[in-house]
Amino acid sequence: MRALSKFQLLKWCNPLARLASWFELTRNASSGVAARIPLRGDCQRGHVYLVGAGSGDAELLTLKAARLLQQADAVVYDRLVGDDVLAMIPAGCERYYVGKAKGHHSVPQDEIGALMVRLVRQGKSIVRLKGGDPGIFGRMGEELDALAAAQIPVTIVPGITAASSAAACMGIPLTDRGHAQQLRFVTAQLCREDGTPDWAALARRDETLVFYMGLSKVAAICAGLREAGLPDDWPIMLVANASQPDQQSLVGSLVDMPQRLAAEPLPSPCVIMVGSVVQRVATSPASTENQVHYACQH
Known part of the structure; x- marks a missing residue:
């Protein structure tokens, strides 16, 4: 009988191992025994x-x-x-x-x-x-x-970034085929010499923008995107302390968000989401306070 190669052995053994693990998890679940999640490796010194x-x-x-x-x-x-x-x-x-x-x-x-x-x-x-x-x-x-x-x-x-956490807690997708074909993360702490982003490149209706570290620059972001062609009623959302017990949010439009923020200041850290996908907040079952608390804290 011809000996099996290493690849052939792995091809057969891996599915068998997964099947055995599935049976073990099923047996533990049916008997009320908590399943043990295997963790590999040690934290190496000098690393x-x-x-x-x-x-x-x-x-x-x-x-x-x-x-x-x-x-x-x-x-x-x-x-x-x-x-x-x-x-x-x-x-x-x-x-x-x-x-x-x-x-x-x-x-x-x-x-x-x-x-x-x-x-x-x-x-x-x-x-x-x-x-x-x-x-x-x-x-x-x-x-x-x-x-x-x-x-x-x-x-x-890697860890869960603030944009993903904030969107999940507000019950919306960062991308949705009816709203955004792309997603862009932008730092509002501008490091370029002229200190001005390319607003024309950012003012697209087929993407979601997420600005990090931009709480003090909300007015500039709203003005820049409006001047570059986005409509006054284009949706924007601010989420502070995403996933934490003191999470807060504001939802509005590019024209009214600076006034909303002045009336209801938010703490830092805060992420800013711009895009039509923000419209889903009003209809999402996770957008009420109780649902957000449940989704993010339990």
């Missing part, structure tokens, strides 16, 4: 893990992020990491706060990189805990460069 903490709700962490928080020797964390997430860090783990707020950086960016390098060279395993997803407006590139220069191995663990 940095760039971990997304999500939008604040600890239950929205990935399983990998939760495991690494339990195993790390030190956690270097940002301002927007939720208290419930921080509560998951064991008492014996070292903590280093390096948060940034508008106009105030507790630790300059180059010092954050130097801190992680120093901790790694002490033989520790490091979780660099960043709000949302570390790769979305999280300065991950600068930290990767600092660690690469020191030849330190890095693992990236």
Whole structure:
């Protein structure tokens, strides 16, 4: 009989293993035994893990992020990491706060990189805990460069970004084939010399725009998009502290949102969504206060 190749063995064994796991889960469920979710790996010393903490709700962490928080020797964390997430860090783990707020950086960016390098060279395993997803407006590139220069191995663990969390809590899709054929994330903290985005490129009716870090620039965003051709009644929504108990939102149009925000100020962090998909908020069953609380907190 001809011997089976490694590929052929895997082709047969993997489905059998999945079937056995399914039978085990079914047996546990029918007997009232809680199913055990397998978690693999250890938090390796001399290694940095760039971990997304999500939008604040600890239950929205990935399983990998939760495991690494339990195993790390030190956690270097940002301002927007939720208290419930921080509560998951064991008492014996070292903590280093390096948060940034508008106009105030507790630790300059180059010092954050130097801190992680120093901790790694002490033989520790490091979780660099960043709000949302570390790769979305999280300065991950600068930290990767600092660690690469020191030849330190890095693992990236993605998290739920604020746009996804806010849309889910408000009961709307970021993309919907009847409203948006594309999705664009934009930072309102403009770094270009002229300080002006390309409003004409952003003022499209077939996409959803999500502005990060733009609470102080709502009036400029509304004016820029209107001047570039979007109608005055084009929908816009602001969501602050998405997925957290103190979540707040405002829904309006480009012409009236600056006045709405002045009358009902929102706290930071806040994401700004612009697009016809925002119209779905009024008809979504998750857009009432009780439904939003249930969807995001339980």
